[in-house]
Amino acid sequence: MGFNLEDTIALLSRTPPSLNVLLRDIPRSWTQGNEGPQTWSPFDIIGHLIHGERTDWMPRARMILQHGESRAFDPFDRLAQERDSQGKSLAELLDEFARLRSENLHALRAMKLESEDFDRRGRHPALGVVTLSQLLATWAIHDLTHLHQLSRVMAYQYREAVGPWSAYLGVLHCQGHGS
Amino acid sequence: MGFNLEDTIALLSRTPPSLNVLLRDIPRSWTQGNEGPQTWSPFDIIGHLIHGERTDWMPRARMILQHGESRAFDPFDRLAQERDSQGKSLAELLDEFARLRSENLHALRAMKLESEDFDRRGRHPALGVVTLSQLLATWAIHDLTHLHQLSRVMAYQYREAVGPWSAYLGVLHCQGHGS
DSSP, rough: OOOOOOHHHHHHHHHHHHHHHTTTTOOOOHHHSSTTTOOHHHHHHHHHHHHHHTHHHHHHHHHHHHHHGBBBBOOOOTTTTHHHTTTTHHHHHHHHHHHHHHHHHHHHHHTOOOOGGGGGEEEEEEOOOOOOOOHHHHHHHHHHHEEEEEEHHHHHTTTTTGGGGGOOOGGGOOOTOOO | OOEEEEEHHHHHHHHHHHHHHHHHHHOOOHHHSSSSSOOOOOHHHHHHHHHHHHHHHHHHHHHHHHHHHGBOOOOOOHHHHHHTTTOOOOHHHHHHHHHHHHHHHHHHHOOOGGGGGGOOOOEEEETTTEHHHHHHHHHHHHHHHHHHHHHHHHHHHHTTTTTTGGGGOOOGOOTTTOO
């Protein structure tokens, strides 16, 4: 499956409402629990997704179109949600994520990208040269890596409740792969 | 987090609509792709979840209440969806999953389980003695193990499109943990 803008937008537009249905008004024990010190709860994960909408994906797409490889992206702050989510409810974060994603996809469509634009190059501060299509594909798969993490964190809360079935539940044996 | 019936139902009631929002009408390249021979696509996963609603969770709960440890559960057919999903659309499967889950949760509530019921014991054909609360907790975490798998399978379709960002996307490094 090669990069396709419509396929990418189709996924990006569905993750916020899907997470909203999964998490809104669910008991807090599912959304506030994490996997131990220095790990994220579902609440933290939604805050991280919001920060990406504000500072990562579309600002980087604009930088590729405006500056190409001449200017490296600003580094992404992976801990910003600790500061930005303080005092907010999960419902507020879910609303904010949905609103920002909608605005960003509207802005993406307004760029009226053509197929030759997808090979335009930018510079990542650590990874080096990347293309616009790689950035947009990563935006979508970044949603999935955090859906993968979120399902693992929620499952962890019932790791003892399932008893011997733990042996059959792969999600309880996931080591997180660094995310 | 110990077992709690209302927490468990809260999760079980949200996974079908959440998967519906994520997958309905999304391009087929996201839902028909798998991870190679003998692996499952999102389409296959929804079929597997349907089969669990029909033959696994509530039939086993009833067997615990009626027969206790005296009779082992029927083994669960992990490949039944290949037969049962044939000729159906993903939209039909999503509708079927939502309907069966709703019926099963209605039946679960109608059991009017009390806290002492959760320790009632049954016999798993491979795992041995299990309790009703372990069965119900596993029902919920089984949803999450397949949400974890589904996010990984969808991400796999863009494993090359993301280019060097693959290094940062944990979901692309998940080995599946046997699920």
